[in-house]
Amino acid sequence: xxxxxxxxxxxxxxxxxxxxxxxxxxxxxxxxxxxxxxxxxxxxxxxxxxxxxxxxxxxxxxxxxxxxxxxxxxxxxxxxxxxxxxxxxxxxxxxxxxxxxxxxxxxxxxxxxxxxxxxxxxxxxxxxxxxxxxxxxxxxxxxxxxxxxxxxxxxxxxxxxxxxxxxxxxxxxxxxxxxxxxxxxxxxxxxxxxxxxxxxxxxxxxxxxxxxxxxxxxxxxxxxxxxxxxxxxxxxxxxxxxxxxxxx
Amino acid sequence: xxxxxxxxxxxxxxxxxxxxxxxxxxxxxxxxxxxxxxxxxxxxxxxxxxxxxxxxxxxxxxxxxxxxxxxxxxxxxxxxxxxxxxxxxxxxxxxxxxxxxxxxxxxxxxxxxxxxxxxxxxxxxxxxxxxxxxxxxxxxxxxxxxxxxxxxxxxxxxxxxxxxxxxxxxxxxxxxxxxxxxxxxxxxxxxxxxxxxxxxxxxxxxxxxxxxxxxxxxxxxxx
Numbered sequence: 080x081x082x083x084x085x086x087x088x089x090x091x092x093x094x095x096x097x098x099x100x101x102x103x104x105x106x107x108x109x110x111x112x113x114x115x116x117x118x119x120x121x122x123x124x125x126x127x128x129x130x131x132x133x134x135x136x137x138x139x140x141x142x143x144x145x146x147x148x149x150x151x152x153x154x155x156x157x158x159x160x161x162x163x164x165x166x167x168x169x170x171x172x173x174x175x176x177x178x179x180x181x182x183x184x185x186x187x188x189x190x191x192x193x194x195x196x197x198x199x200x201x202x203x204x205x206x207x208x209x210x211x212x213x214x215x216x217x218x219x220x221x222x223x224x225x226x227x228x229x230x231x232x233x234x235x236x237x238x239x240x241x242x243x244x245x246x247x248x249x250x251x252x253x254x255x256x257x258x259x260x261x262x263x264x265x266x267x268x269x270x271x272x273x274x275x276x277x278x279x280x281x282x283x284x285x286x287x288x289x290x291x292x293x294x295x296x297x298x299x300x301x302x303x304x305x306x307x308x309x310x311x312x313x314x315x316x317x318x319x320x321x322x323x324x325x326x327x
Numbered sequence: 328x329x330x331x332x333x334x335x336x337x338x339x340x341x342x343x344x345x346x347x348x349x350x351x352x353x354x355x356x357x358x359x360x361x362x363x364x365x366x367x368x369x370x371x372x373x374x375x376x377x378x379x380x381x382x383x384x385x386x387x388x389x390x391x392x393x394x395x396x397x398x399x400x401x402x403x404x405x406x407x408x409x410x411x412x413x414x415x416x417x418x419x420x421x422x423x424x425x426x427x428x429x430x431x432x433x434x435x436x437x438x439x440x441x442x443x444x445x446x447x448x449x450x451x452x453x454x455x456x457x458x459x460x461x462x463x464x465x466x467x468x469x470x471x472x473x474x475x476x477x478x479x480x481x482x483x484x485x486x487x488x489x490x491x492x493x494x495x496x497x498x499x500x501x502x503x504x505x506x507x508x509x510x511x512x513x514x515x516x517x518x519x520x521x522x523x524x525x526x527x528x529x530x531x532x533x534x535x536x537x538x539x540x541x542x543x544x545x546x547x548x549x550x
Contacts, residue, residue, distance in 0.1 A: 135498075159501070164502075173499075173500075174520060174521075176516060181503075184509055185500075185504050188504045188509060189504045245503075245504070
């Protein structure tokens, strides 16, 4: 079995004519957790947005293979159906749409994408309850409007709840630690760790070491000015914390 | 204005009604709200309906309040003309107007909303909002809010916007596997939900939400 989940080669991308990713190479295998670290403006969020298919970004060169498929030719929703998940740095608020309604639409879209019938209401609600419990979200959140009036921690917990609902092959966590206190950070990290299996993989994008104390990466990359300038084991995290990004 | 077409809400009472554009029961031309009385009106216009209405609301007794909300969904060549004339004639009254709509196809929407606060109508609170989403390059929206305030101790505001569906929201939903079409439906429901939120009866609220969702779904396919 081919254990490569994601293979990014020579990826160049930008927005409004400005090139941000200037040739990124990245290979991710099943069972691995990768950290992508880097200073502000290095292109970390662009990388996650491009992998998830955000339409505003233009890919100008390079290839991305996800489980043997050409990721760049797929729509954002097709990427989700194929098993890619992006946890947003700034989850979007959707007034007037409850989490239950949102997730029902999303779960049934996934099923439709796979040629399956919609989930029975009872089965869906049971699944919601289980996954909410898993990230310690109170049951009343099911009736709340998506992310409206949520604290930073509640928004991120909602992201990990959704990740648990989809059980993705590759999860990209974009600055999941931003705006979290230690308790929220621990809950989110525990969720990510519990969902990690030898079959799937995760990319943890972060500026700081903090999150990586809880989600321990196998491989650490440093992204700087649109390129991966260094790749090493987890010992790189401590080196960055001590010497900063300038030394790289 | 047809004089027979006036509804008076007597002191202390409330008048609560949902009007569906194109239905037999037409919106009154004028509503007079007396002391401590309440008027709560919701107007809904579904795709394929031509609609023109002109409503004058007079807050005529202290403590009177009026909530006028409306939603319109256009995806063909509808013409919508809504005119509301909110008159605060005595002190201590409150009015809220909230109109939201979606203009697609070759539709055209005109919203004209006026708030008048006479000189003696102190402690008035009057709010008016009209927000629109254009989903076609051929649809047109004209919105014209107007305030005439002669009292000096009042809280009044108005806001009017014409925008497009937010792409950040769309991407968030699509990244969860929701198709572009379904994302647009959710966005429009989300946009219109504050109008539906003014329907206090839960059963009616659910029913009208379902009807609007169906209406929105019918016009999304044409985008």
